[in-house]
Amino acid sequence: xxxxxxxxxxxEHAIIRSxxxxxxxxxxxxxxxxxxxxxDAECYPVSATDIEGMCALAKKLSPDLVFVAPDDxxxxxxxxxxxxxxxxxxxxxxxxxxxxxxxxxSKNLMxxxxxxxxxxxxxxxxxxxxxxxxxxxxxxxxxKADGLALxxxxxxxxxxxxxxxxxxxxxxxxxxxxxxxxxxxxxxxTGPEVSVLSFTDGKTVCxxxxxxxxxxxxxxxxxxxxxxxxxxxxxxxxxxxxAQRCMDEIFLPTIKAMAAEGAPFKGCLYFGLMITKDGxxxxxxxxxxxxxxxxxxxxxxxxxxxxxxxxxxxx
Ligand code: AMP
Ligand code: GLY
Numbered sequence: 001x002x003x004x005x006x007x008x009x010x011x012e013h014a015i016i017r018s019x020x021x022x023x024x025x026x027x028x029x030x031x032x033x034x035x036x037x038x039x040d041a042e043c044y045p046v047s048a049t050d051i052e053g054m055c056a057l058a059k060k061l062s063p064d065l066v067f068v069a070p071d072d073x074x075x076x077x078x079x080x081x082x083x084x085x086x087x088x089x090x091x092x093x094x095x096x097x098x099x100x101x102x103x104x105x106s107k108n109l110m111x112x113x114x115x116x117x118x119x120x121x122x123x124x125x126x127x128x129x130x131x132x133x134x135x136x137x138x139x140x141x142x143x144k145a146d147g148l149a150l151x152x153x154x155x156x157x158x159x160x161x162x163x164x165x166x167x168x169x170x171x172x173x174x175x176x177x178x179x180x181x182x183x184x185x186x187x188x189x190t191g192p193e194v195s196v197l198s199f200t201d202g203k204t205v206c207x208x209x210x211x212x213x214x215x216x217x218x219x220x221x222x223x224x225x226x227x228x229x230x231x232x233x234x235x236x237x238x239x240x241x242x243a244q245r246c247m248d249e250i251f252l253p254t255i256k257a258m259a260a261e262g263a264p265f266k267g268c269l270y271f272g273l274m275i276t277k278d279g280x281x282x283x284x285x286x287x288x289x290x291x292x293x294x295x296x297x298x299x300x301x302x303x304x305x306x307x308x309x310x311x312x313x314x315x
Contacts, residue, residue, distance in 0.1 A: 002027040007069035011291035022306040075101035095263040100287040113257035120186035126171040147179030191276040192237035202264030210238035233296040
């Protein structure tokens with residue numbers, strides 16, 4: 001098989017190296033790729049979010065599989081576009097990618113299907129959000145932009161002033177662009193965080209080994225959240241008992257919920273979890289392999305990666 005991988009980070013490089021271990025793989029292309037990736041794949045300078053350009057490249061290369069790795073092209077419907085052009089593509093549809101692309105969508109999904117997560121309210125008005133936080137008067141409080149924000153769209157406010165300035169920078173100054181037209185205000189949870197990447201064909205779910213990424217910038221964790229700066233696997237906080245609870249209370253219910261909403265999720269679904277004193281809760285979903293978690297999880301995969309991808313696409 002020849003495979004086209006879309007993306008350009010360490011995650012995509014790890015994906016390509018895993019694909020290369022398969023005896024079924026002949027040639028790997030990557031767009032746009034990077035200098036390191038060019039040692040393992042033939043790179044083409046097409047932007048990951050350029051759907052038209054990427055479909056034109058696919059027509060030129062005729063890959064047997066297109067692997068869409070980053071969140072932005074998934075949220076824009078890259079998989080739907082590739083399928084419409086007759087290509088086999090790995091990744092969720094635009095509709096299923098909403099589980100990451102809209103926090104309002106994912107929080108409402110969890111509420112509707114009783115999946116444990118932090119209590120929350122959603123707002124489209126800055127003044128209503130501020131009034132709610134003032135009346136609730138519980139700090140810290142967590143404020144999240146609705147849309148994609150490179151993993152930085154979450155602000156933990158320690159008091160009312162910080163909360164007000166967070167709301168105004170997200171909703172009025174639009175520091176995360178259109179991502180901040182709606183916000184989620186949610187309860188601050190504490191406990192160790194666990195990342196679980198899982199394979200799912202929309203009906204069954206098969207978790208990979210656990211991992212943990214490190215998010216805050218600067219020494220002593222004093223900086224703002226990043227998308228992730230370092231990672232380890234397995235996660236020392238993820239016991240067999242917690243794993244079973246996650247399967248029963250979170251993983252399977254989420255897969256069933258997406259199917260029930262008419263948006264079955266096919267691909268890699270990332271569960272960002274916090275192990276609270278009341279049990280595991282969902283902090284976020286990602287509609288893709290995590291970065292940098294993939295770099296420590298995929299090298300541990302023993303099954304042929306291409307066989308898994310085929311099983312997912314063919315359900
Ligand atoms: P997210 O992008 O939703 O994963 O949030 C980024 C990071 O913000 C998480 O990994 C947590 O460290 C922190 N965070 C998000 N939501 C909460 C919450 N409700 N309580 C405490 N920390 C949170
Ligand atoms: N490391 C978390 C993410 O991929 O967004």
